[in-house]
Amino acid sequence: MIGVINYGSGNFRSVCNALDFLKVNYIELNSADQYEVVDKIILPGVGTYGDCVNRLIQKNLLISLKEQILIKQKYFLGICVGMQVLSEFGFEFEKYSGMGLIKGNVKKFEKQNNNLIPHIGWSNLKFNVQSSLFKNINEDSYFYFVHSYYFEVIDKNHVSSFAYNGIEFAASVENQNIFGVQFHPEKSQKDGLQLLKNFENI
């Protein structure tokens, strides 16, 4: 059973719509005691780093989430800001601490090589290390991105794919039971649905 964390993120409903369409079993996760009944966790995200961290803290969901991932070894998928909070620190508006589960920080794109900020639209992926998340998905497939900040991952072995917006950045990260995608699989048509299906089947 998958638990989808609902901390009031804008794309919570979209993620559920996609899971409904795929007929995946999931529950809406609102409080820490519900962690016990799920074996996989999805953290959707739209908005700012600090907002995501603060709301998880307010709902008493953050510390126990880390415990679920690190000690109980539950599979975790973070989407967009939900992925970014895996980092050590975020610098959107001010400095915030993340979960620190993958080494590196989240920083803003700089204007370079004629890129646009925010990075909005469909970009293709370059696979870096093999990942079960991309089973039956071809390299060069397109996914929908919308973000101004990116995760600068220190150990490139934790980056499962890259995309490009003026510079190459981590489109997805992975470390054992921990997965994160900067793009929105719930808005990326067929390949996005396949990715969510793959997460269910891990």
Add this chain to the structure above:
Amino acid sequence: MPKNRIIPVVLLKNGRVVQSKQFKRHQILGTPTVIVGRMSNWFSDELIYIDITRDNNYDLNRDDLNFNNSNDFYTILNDLSKKCFMPLTSGGGIKNIKDIEKRLNSGADKVCINSEVIKNPKFLSEAAKIFGTQCIVVSIDSKMIEGSYYVFTDFGKINSNFSTNQVAKMVESEGAGEILINSIDNDGMGNGYDFNLIDSVYSNVNIPVIAMGGVGNWDHFEDCITKFENISVAASNIFQYTENSVYNAHLYLNDKNINVRPPTISTIIKTGEE
């Protein structure tokens, strides 16, 4: 770098999808659920869905008077979002934070704000702070008056007396994530985009710009993307005329080496809508 997006705009009036000509004439095309469901199966990069129903009674010719639109609008949005796995932008009549919340809760990913931005620029910065700039598209309806472009509000009826480039810069600094620039003069004419108008926005801001108004064939997309490297191209009427229109537009442009998402048949999802 992301691909140049091809974005169908669906105009809804009194519960019906319509085509528009210079913001004045609106011809009914059909029911929204069927039409928008088809769009999503046709490989759209995004979809913009704008309600242009007038609240007052001055435009009653040909519309179905018995059709209650306001409730239906949210129902349709909600139904769509359950089947449509691409970004949905909802616009039309957004006047306050509650309106935005309601659209997002009904399944929109972004909202498109028009007249209210001109009337109350602080609304824009407030909305961007709450929902994030990535959530806010500002649409600018523009018309040429004596050789200069001006922004019009209220369905293109009222001249704000602000120049287009001035408004573009203002909305960028107030927190717009994207700008949809629409030409009232070229709307529904099929003679191509107004490049001077697009340039007055594109060259003055650093956020993504979506061009709109006047597309009559796929070459008009090509011309626009060739001229403005990072532009996204939107159109309304042209996507309604043929089967698989959005897919075919991608195919046509991809064959000409234009930087669009290459279409693959397998990317199309069957939602059982047709």
